[in-house]
Amino acid sequence: MKHERIFAAILALITAVSLVSGVLASGTVFVSSASSASPLQCSFEIPLDKNQAPDKLVAGHSWERARVNIENSGNELLNNVTVFIEVPQNLEVEVSSQPYPTTKEGQMITAEIGDMASGQSADIFLEIKPPSSIEFKKQVIFTIHTAYSGGEQQSEHRVSLIPPPSWMTYFTILASLLLFVGILAAVKHFGVLDLFSTVDLITIALLAAVIAVVFRYLSKLINLGWFDGLIIAIPTVVLMIVALQLVRKPGTATLLFTCVLLISMVVWGSHIMWLGFYLAEGVVVDLLVFLFKMDYADRRVTAVIYGISRGGVSTLVFYLLYAPVEWKISYAPWYIGMQLAIACAGGLIGGLLGYDTAIKMSGARL
């Protein structure tokens, strides 16, 4: 009982922190070194996807779009405004057609804005490609120099380059395989697999097939916008709780999610790289079962804890590891926080529904 309370408190804390960090991060303001005396305000935005972390590029990523915004915040007309953007040496840059005559010479982009009335703003777009490889995380500086009749200003904008996930990719695959081998060794050593009867294995395989095939298919039929994740999260947790209660063997969740991946590989062509992702959500639930003294979601509270934990772990593993590794995207903290909250909500609802479903099905073992 003590464990449960501590664990529930930790989960509540994680959820709250994720939500708060989301709210805080969404208010991040770009800081420029522009002189406050200048009538021109300059801002720099990369990437333009609000869901991604601002001012961060993952090496090895493809082209990303940047926007330089210049605004005349003064009270007077500014004549002959010209913007010079110096792009860091290790970044590729391209410019496409845009409203202002823009030229590129090496790493220097020149945009002739012309006259700017009070309150007028202008956008200049750049296509930026980070290097395919860097050794360590580093910062690069975009220098934006703006000149106009009677004055000029300069500002610097720092962008972080995150190391290419190439080595992380290998590490992830290696770690996943080591985890898998470790699990197999543990299974053999403790004779866990012998504990599973044929009926248990059929039950797990059937539930895994429903998650991997039917739920994944159904999730594409329903469009809940931002809450799309709930469509698959809730029924997955329901079946996970059902599997725990019906099979009642250590390692059930790990086996279930491993089967989900194997079936997904065969049916949908999922990559073996996702092994670690599926294993992580199974292992965390099995560890919790062990922590709660072989409680196979026998109580509503443990069912909910397992559901939330599975949602939290899978979301964090995905957004903090797999998204940068597989898609080379660094998501914004607020977005990760929001997805974490949705996943935890899915785990909560799935845990409650799963407990009731499992109780009703407890006499329906195959």
Add this chain to the structure above:
Amino acid sequence: MNTRKKILIIGLLGIGLLFLLSLPQGNGGWQGDGIPPYTIAEGVIRGEVYVNGGHGYTGENPYLRYFELPPGEVRYARLYVPVWNYDSGDNVRITINGKELALREEPDYVSAWGTALYCLEANSSLHSGLNEVSVLSKNPGGGPYGIALTAVLENKSLAPIKFWINEGNYALTYTNKKDSVTSTFENTPSGKNASLHVLLVAGTEGEQDELYFDSTKIGNDVGRSAQGKYFDLYSVPVSLKGTESTLRFERGEEGYIHPCVAVLVSESTSETEFLKLYEQKTAKGGQVPLSVIIVCLVTFLAIALRFMKK
């Protein structure tokens, strides 16, 4: 559990299964293999054909793209908006030079897991010089791969040209095990030089694919996100050898690649100008995958057997 209750539960499960199998085809899920690019327009004109586009999946909303059209009168223009992660209920609102062109709920072509292509005629909305195209999309977790424009401009001071605009959206993926697809251009003037422009989406740099024109290899790793993330507009000179030319896309190592548009522009042997538009094809809707049906049936059988035994 009494017999009446068992029959009721089995009946409900059966109804659920029937509902799943009767879901509208082509909406959601695997949206089918799609349509290979086919000719939607061809003609002869004194002038030029402008083909341009960019700039990859960026997540910006609205998605902005500027097109600088050369001098001439726009006789025909086709705007292409390939979109990632289309689901039923999503839409795109396209605005050109500040005026709304269309609000589109359904894409013209969709394949794979929601890779969609919206095609719009924009003849009267464009003019010579700079044009701003904006796409506001309602598509959580997705959005445009880019915007591409093919515009036929009449300019009497130029020599006559012949052009073919092929469009479609075909999923070459390891999932559906489709490795190649062809697109043909009919009545090509043999022996003439031409330029070919190909729009592909979802290609990945380093994953080798191949492009062939009349059996001659004209490109390697063409889908390499050269114009932006997962967006490629590949242009290459070609020579026409027969009265029918065939463009072949080979998937090679690419996991996913979608040939969408192919524009061929050649010197014309005829002075007679014409513009011929063809009827747009509609893709056969995606089917409920066999695996989904099998798993549903097995699950249904298992539950039914269990209730029968009790």
